[in-house]
Amino acid sequence: MDGLLNEVIAKYNYWIYVVLMMIGFYAMIGKNNLVKKLLGMNIFQTAIILFFVSTGVKRDAGVAIVDKYEVLKHGVDASTVVNPLPHVLMLTAIVVSVSVTGVALALLIRIHRRYGSLEEDEILEKIRQ
Amino acid sequence: MILENFPALVIAVPLLAAFAVNLLGRLSRAWIAPLVLGSLAFSTIASVVLLARVLREGTVRYVMGGWRAPFGIELVVDPLSGLMLVVVAAVALVACVSVVKSVEQELPGKDYLFFTLLLILIAGLLGLVVTGDAFNLYVLLEITSITTYGLIAMGPDRAPLSSFNYIIMGTIGACFYLLGVGYLYILTGSLNMADIALILPGLEGQVAVATAFAFLLVGFWVKMAFFPLHSWLPNAYSHAPNSVAVVVAPLMTKVTVYLMLRIILTVFSVDYAFYQHAAVQSTIVWVSAGAIVCASFLALAQRDLKRMLTYIIVAEVGYMVGGAWLANSAGLTGAVLHIVNDAIMTLCMFLAVLAIAYRIGDTRFENLTGIFRKMPITMAAFTLGAFSMIGVPPTCGFFSKWYLILGGVEADQWGFVIALVVSSLVNAVLFFRIIEIGYFRLEEQDHAAVHGNGVAEAPLMILSPLVLTALALLVVGFGSGLIVKDVIRLALPAGF
Numbered sequence: 001m002d003g004l005l006n007e008v009i010a011k012y013n014y015w016i017y018v019v020l021m022m023i024g025f026y027a028m029i030g031k032n033n034l035v036k037k038l039l040g041m042n043i044f045q046t047a048i049i050l051f052f053v054s055t056g057v058k059r060d061a062g063v064a065i066v067d068k069y070e071v072l073k074h075g076v077d078a079s080t081v082v083n084p085l086p087h088v089l090m091l092t093a094i095v096v097s098v099s100v101t102g103v104a105l106a107l108l109i110r111i112h113r114r115y116g117s118l119e120e121d122e123i124l125e126k127i128r129q
Numbered sequence: 130m131i132l133e134n135f136p137a138l139v140i141a142v143p144l145l146a147a148f149a150v151n152l153l154g155r156l157s158r159a160w161i162a163p164l165v166l167g168s169l170a171f172s173t174i175a176s177v178v179l180l181a182r183v184l185r186e187g188t189v190r191y192v193m194g195g196w197r198a199p200f201g202i203e204l205v206v207d208p209l210s211g212l213m214l215v216v217v218a219a220v221a222l223v224a225c226v227s228v229v230k231s232v233e234q235e236l237p238g239k240d241y242l243f244f245t246l247l248l249i250l251i252a253g254l255l256g257l258v259v260t261g262d263a264f265n266l267y268v269l270l271e272i273t274s275i276t277t278y279g280l281i282a283m284g285p286d287r288a289p290l291s292s293f294n295y296i297i298m299g300t301i302g303a304c305f306y307l308l309g310v311g312y313l314y315i316l317t318g319s320l321n322m323a324d325i326a327l328i329l330p331g332l333e334g335q336v337a338v339a340t341a342f343a344f345l346l347v348g349f350w351v352k353m354a355f356f357p358l359h360s361w362l363p364n365a366y367s368h369a370p371n372s373v374a375v376v377v378a379p380l381m382t383k384v385t386v387y388l389m390l391r392i393i394l395t396v397f398s399v400d401y402a403f404y405q406h407a408a409v410q411s412t413i414v415w416v417s418a419g420a421i422v423c424a425s426f427l428a429l430a431q432r433d434l435k436r437m438l439t440y441i442i443v444a445e446v447g448y449m450v451g452g453a454w455l456a457n458s459a460g461l462t463g464a465v466l467h468i469v470n471d472a473i474m475t476l477c478m479f480l481a482v483l484a485i486a487y488r489i490g491d492t493r494f495e496n497l498t499g500i501f502r503k504m505p506i507t508m509a510a511f512t513l514g515a516f517s518m519i520g521v522p523p524t525c526g527f528f529s530k531w532y533l534i535l536g537g538v539e540a541d542q543w544g545f546v547i548a549l550v551v552s553s554l555v556n557a558v559l560f561f562r563i564i565e566i567g568y569f570r571l572e573e574q575d576h577a578a579v580h581g582n583g584v585a586e587a588p589l590m591i592l593s594p595l596v597l598t599a600l601a602l603l604v605v606g607f608g609s610g611l612i613v614k615d616v617i618r619l620a621l622p623a624g625f
Contacts, residue, residue: 034293127287
């Protein structure tokens with residue numbers, strides 16, 4: 001038990017991402033309301049963004065903004081700056097996630113216009129009629 | 130100079146044409162057809178030239194924007210991706226010839242918006258085929274998916290709801306892929322596929338590598354609708370407008386299967402994927418066998434031609450995944466050959482659906498009575514496509530199925546072999562039922578009164594691509610020996 005606790009504390013960022021991901025997953029699969037499903041999808045994506053960003057972090061490291069001429073002369077000590085690449089990747093992932101959410105919201109408006117509801121069971125009942 | 134830049138231009142020309150279609154198509158509809166067909170014709174010719182060059186000189190690596198790999202993004206055209214480029218570009222071109230016509234009827238007034246999305250989708254698919262960067266692959270995967278969501282939602286009635294379910298499933302798939310890339314990045318510090326492949330061999334014992342591999346595979350399986358993760362596909366494809374289904378159905382799942390092969394062959398070694406976890410390998414073949422059988426029987430329960438075909442697509446995905454995981458030369462050859470053949474077969478079937486729906490309105494079985502008399506050429510092409518789906522020689526479907534069965538026998542995977550045979554028999558039942566309804570069942574009087582008795586084929590713009598595709602089934606069938614010998618053999622890793 002103690003070992004597990006230490007493990008959780010030592011790698012807490014990974015545990016948080018897994019827990020967040022499961023919350024999102026539950027909402028996507030288990031919820032009946034389509035907006036809640038969409039929010040679950042957003043939480044799911046955010047969990048992955050958190051995972052990526054947290055992998056770039058180093059202890060006592062600063063922002064990855066360096067003086068070009070200094071670096072060309074003396075080089076840079078990689079342990080003093082956080083790894084900026086995962087952050088940059090996640091900028092793209094955020095753009096993707098925003099676009100998907102936008103498309104999904106537009107579809108929800110059309111679904112609501114057609115069926116007058118966003119509850120999945122009510123929509124399915126209307127389709128069956 | 131321009132030849133040097135072909136790997137980038139293959140993608141860039143349809144992408145730029147997409148924006149040109151949006152601007153100029155708004156002003157005048159006369160711009161749309163030349164822009165769409167011109168850009169796709171360029172991509173097709175360029176990919177044929179590229180494939181010829183790759184077969185002559187070996188793999189072409191194109192550096193984007195002067196940033197050398199592994200730091201920059203590179204485009205890689207090797208025999209496998211060259212073959213896929215030709216297939217994707219040619220299928221898209223042939224499909225678009227008929228789509229230009231059918232969109233006028235299906236989505237009047239929205240055609241410039243439709244083709245903007247469609248061209249971005251095709252550019253994304255071409256990009257997926259050639260990219261050599263794992264994260265770039267994620268972005269392109271989402272470009273193709275988001276445009277597909279939009280295109281499917283253009284359909285009538287239930288289309289937005291089906292598209293929404295596809296969004297949820299598709300995003301789960303993409304997120305799993307992204308997670309896998311994240312694990313690989315933590316382990317290797319690189320995103321370039323070839324570079325990761327160089328670093329991975331020292332790390333193969335680690336659980337994290339297996340986790341990354343599993344995440345990547347599950348991501349692709351959701352995206353390619355591998356049974357039992359297929360639930361989104363039949364609704365999404367059958368509620369989509371026919372003009373969308375005819376492009377998306379032959380290409381999306383096939384490109385995703387190619388991506389799975391790419392990850393197995395280029396990033397992880399064959400050794401790691403197939404041999405280090407023998408239990409996993411045989412389990413996947415068994416699941417594929419289950420996928421083939423279940424999807425075939427689900428197809429049997431359908432009462433609409435288009436919906437029936439969507440279940441056949443799910444079964445065909447089982448063929449390709451199972452064939453790849455047989456982990457021997459014949460199985461892998463069969464899987465790659467089946468990607469090519471299935472793209473052409475599915476195109477043929479969906480072009481026939483497009484032509485029928487253009488004249489009759491929909492493709493429900495009860496409306497197909499007497500269809501052979503009304504549309505003899507369409508149905509002749511359809512029958513040829515059906516023979517290929519069943520696997521009758523000399524159509525191309527026979528040859529890939531033959532390789533898959535040989536691979537199954539060689540690997541002692543009798544479950545997979547039986548599934549292939551059962552699926553062929555079920556396909557035969559499925560298509561002979563259509564032929565029975567369309568050829569032998571007598572037309573009802575009132576039905577005849579509505580639609581008239583004479584021959585009423587679809588317009589030439591829809592009919593000629595269909596006939597061309599049906600002939601391609603035979604040409605590729607006769608040429609499959611050459612394709613295997615000259616292209617696929619080069620695409621497989623050493624020892625296969």
